[in-house]
Amino acid sequence: MPQPLFMGARVSDMSAEYRYKIVMLGDGAVGKTAMTTRFTQNHFDSDYKRTIGSDFAIKRLHIEDIDTQVTLQVWDLAGQPRFESVRQGFYRGSRGGLLLYDVTRRRTFLNVDTWKEEAFSNLQNEIPLVLVANKVDLKESRVVTTEEGEKYAKKNGFIYVESSALTGENVEEAYSTLCKRMIEDAKESTQTKVM
C-alpha cells in the first residue's frame, strides 16, 4: 500500500507553490483512469483495464491566471475495493476530488450521491469536489443532460465540468478549477488561524 508523499500544504512561503493529494471518485468504467492518464500523460487507452486496489500519478501544473505552480498527486481507486484498509489509505490526506459519472449511463449519475457520502464520511470532512460529466463525445447515446448535472452540482456546492477523456476536452480544466478551489480554501483557513 503506497503512502501519500504529502498531505496538502503550501511548500514555501516565498513562492506560490502548492502540493495536494486528490482522489478520483465514481462508479466503475466512468473514465477515472482514462481521465487521469489523459491529464498526466496526454494519452488515451481505449482498452478497459480495471484498476487493481489503488494507484497514484503525479503531475505538475502551472495555473496561468493566478501564476501558481501546483503538484498534484492523483489517486485512482478500483470500482469496488474489497478491503476497508485500502479505502482508508486512499482517502487519507486528500484535499479534493473529481467525482465522475458517465453521461451515457444514468445509474452512474444516480450513484454520485453515494460517492459523495463515502468520501465525506471517510475523511470526516467536506473536501471540495468537481462534478465531472464525462464521455460528452458520445453525443448520440447521451442520457444525462447538462441541466441535470448543473442542478445537482449547484445544490451541493460543487464545481461542474463536462469532459471527454477521449478528445481531451476540459480534462485539464477539471483539475485546474479544483486546484483553484483548494488554494482559496487554504488561504481562507490560514486567515482564520491568523485572526
Ligand SMILES: Nc1nc2c(ncn2[C@@H]2O[C@H](COP(=O)(O)OP(=O)(O)O)[C@@H](O)[C@H]2O)c(=O)[nH]1
Ligand atoms: N467515448 C469515451 N470513452 C471513454 C471516455 N473515458 C473513458 N472511456 C472509456 O470507458 C471505459 C472505462 O474507462 P476507465 O477509465 O477504465 O474507467 P474507470 O473504471 O472509471 O477507471 C474505457 O473503455 C475507456 O476507454 C470518454 O471520455 N469518451
Ligand SMILES: [Mg+2]
Ligand atoms: Mg480505473
